[in-house]
Amino acid sequence: MLQQFIDLDSATRDAPLELSVIVPTLNEVGNVQPLLDKLALALAGIEWEAIFVDDGSSDGTPELLTQIAQADRRVRMIRRIGRRGLSSAVVEGALASTTPVIAVIDADLQHDERILPDLYRAIADGSELAIGTRYSDGGSTGDWDEKRLKISRFATALAAPVMKTPLSDPMSGFFAVRRDVLLDAAPNLSSVGYKILLDLVASAPRKLSLTEVPYTFGVRQHGESKLDDMVALEYLELLLDKMVGRFVPVKLIQFGAVGLLGVGVHLSLLFLAFDAAGFAFTLAQAFAVIGAMTFNFALNNRFTYRDRQLKGWAWAKGLASFYAVCALGAVGNVGIGSLVYETWHGVALAGIAGAVVGSVWNYVASGWLTWRKR
Numbered sequence: 001m002l003q004q005f006i007d008l009d010s011a012t013r014d015a016p017l018e019l020s021v022i023v024p025t026l027n028e029v030g031n032v033q034p035l036l037d038k039l040a041l042a043l044a045g046i047e048w049e050a051i052f053v054d055d056g057s058s059d060g061t062p063e064l065l066t067q068i069a070q071a072d073r074r075v076r077m078i079r080r081i082g083r084r085g086l087s088s089a090v091v092e093g094a095l096a097s098t099t100p101v102i103a104v105i106d107a108d109l110q111h112d113e114r115i116l117p118d119l120y121r122a123i124a125d126g127s128e129l130a131i132g133t134r135y136s137d138g139g140s141t142g143d144w145d146e147k148r149l150k151i152s153r154f155a156t157a158l159a160a161p162v163m164k165t166p167l168s169d170p171m172s173g174f175f176a177v178r179r180d181v182l183l184d185a186a187p188n189l190s191s192v193g194y195k196i197l198l199d200l201v202a203s204a205p206r207k208l209s210l211t212e213v214p215y216t217f218g219v220r221q222h223g224e225s226k227l228d229d230m231v232a233l234e235y236l237e238l239l240l241d242k243m244v245g246r247f248v249p250v251k252l253i254q255f256g257a258v259g260l261l262g263v264g265v266h267l268s269l270l271f272l273a274f275d276a277a278g279f280a281f282t283l284a285q286a287f288a289v290i291g292a293m294t295f296n297f298a299l300n301n302r303f304t305y306r307d308r309q310l311k312g313w314a315w316a317k318g319l320a321s322f323y324a325v326c327a328l329g330a331v332g333n334v335g336i337g338s339l340v341y342e343t344w345h346g347v348a349l350a351g352i353a354g355a356v357v358g359s360v361w362n363y364v365a366s367g368w369l370t371w372r373k374r
Contacts, residue, residue, distance in 0.1 A: 019048040019120050019176075020097035021105055024089035027059040028107040035107060036068065036075065042113045046120060051097060052107075053078045053089040085307065086173070087199055088191040094182055103176040104196065111174040112215040119176035122211035128181045130211040131167060131197060132174035139169070139214030155235060162202040162242040165210055170198040174215070181208060190245065192238045202242040233303060254304040255363045258296055266292035290323075297322040297370075305371040318370045325365040329358040 021039060025032070032052070039050060054062050054077060065077040078092055094102045101123045105111045115132055122130035134141045135156075141149055152171055159170045175197050181204065188203035189196075201208065241250045269291040273284035297319050301310055310318040337354025340346070 015047045017047050017049050017099045019043070019046055019101045019103060020094070020099040020179075021048060021050045021103045021116070022090050022093035022097070023050055023052045023105055023107050024086045024093070025052050025054045025057060025061050025065075025107045026084070027057045027061060029057070029059045029061045029064055031107050031109055032061060032064055032068070035105075035109060035113070038109070038113045039116070042116050043120075046117065049074045049076060049097075049099070051076045051078065051093045053080065053093040055080050055084045055089060056082075083307075085191065086194045087189075087196040090196045091186065091189055091191050094179070095186065097179065100179055101176055102179050102182060104173060106173055110218040112218065115213045115215050116176070118213045119211075122213070123176050123178055126209065127211040128178050128208040129165065129201070130176045130213060131169065131172050132215045133167070133169035133172060133212045134215065134217050135168045136212050136214045140216040142217040143219060144217070158239060159198050162239060163198070164204055164206065165201040165208045167197070167201060167210070168212055170201065171195060172197055190238055190241045192234055192241060195235060195238055199238060199242075234306075251304055251367070252360075252363050255300060255366075256359060258299045258304060259359055259362075261299065262292045262296040265295045293323055293326050294319065296326075300366070301371070305367075308371045308373060310371070321370045322366055325369060326362055328365070329362040332357050332361050 021043075023035065036050065039048070052065050052075070054065065056079075062077065062079055065075065069075040069077055076096075078089075078096060080089065080092070090104050094104075101120055103116060103119060105113065105116070111132060119130040119132065133139050141152070144152075155171055156169070160166070163170060173194065173196060177200065182200065184205060185200055185203040188205075189199050190203070191199065237250055237254070240253065244250075244253075266288045270284055270288035273279040273287045274281055277284075279287065301315070301318065332354075334354060336357040337350045340353040341350035344350070
């Protein structure tokens with residue numbers, strides 16, 4: 001099978017490349033060769049390359065891609081260490097390409113590669129963006145049940161306010177785009193989660209000329225789906241970033257939301273320790289503070305900083321640094337609050353000012369010290 005792929009179109013291998021197909025991978029060893037065979041058949045007559053962007057696969061995917069790439073120059077691989085995410089993988093792969101047209105396809109064989117030539121020709125004929133859609137006439141979501149279909153439709157409706165280019169299927173991860181169009185949008189891309197197409201049309205400086213090509217969504221044949229309980233959260237994070245990200249960092253909003261939940265945890269633990277357990281107030285307050293800080297750290301580690309999530313011994317060290325950051329934040333909270341009160345004699349204003357300063361300090365310092373980028 002490998003030799004069959006290598007021999008195909010070998011006579012035209014030195015012709016200028018026209019199309020780069022970006023394929024994000026994470027543990028897709030069983031799908032790599034079938035996908036390449038399908039691409040070779042579908043793209044006959046087009047000078048193409050496949051750029052696989054691997055996010056630390058442990059099933060032999062990088063080793064297989066290395067073997068294939070050594071034998072055929074149409075296949076390249078980018079290995080990422082310590083970074084994950086389909087959208088950011090697509091962006092890195094696209095930025096590593098030099099062809100005038102870039103296509104994106106999943107490695108799981110659920111996208112119908114047979115419409116890739118139509119997507120490519122649409123760009124060659126003047127469209128800036130061409131997408132494979134499941135929701136126009138002739139398209140289908142395949143064997144999806146009613147619940148999954150309703151969720152997808154709802155997510156599509158939520159996306160409408162941020163799209164500069166209206167799409168029938170903004171959730172699609174199957175599309176082709178002019179390379180210069182993607183480069184224009186790249187500085188504004190959020191690269192959050194899985195919805196790179198939505199990110200693209202929300203980040204582009206203007207409405208794009210569009211072609212939509214219907215296709216039927218297929219069934220995964222090998223490997224496991226990468227969609228987990230964080231997908232919905234990352235999608236909302238992307239929408240929030242596109243709506244208010246230019247004014248307020250989305251992670252600050254998430255950090256603040258966790259902080260509000262932490263206030264509830266703090267009060268619950270305080271009343272539990274003071275009223276139910278009979279602790280002295282000072283001891284009960286200390287217990288509540290430590291409990292709330294631990295809660296905030298765990299939740300931020302799981303959600304806000306999922307892309308830098310700490311595990312094992314790093315989790316314990318991160319918790320210790322978070323305690324230190326929050327302790328200094330508490331000092332700043334009290335100091336600023338006291339200064340504001342002495343100046344304007346407003347209790348509410350002083351409390352809010354102290355809380356804001358303490359929260360911003362905790363966010364900035366913990367991002368730098370506890371969840372620093374690796």
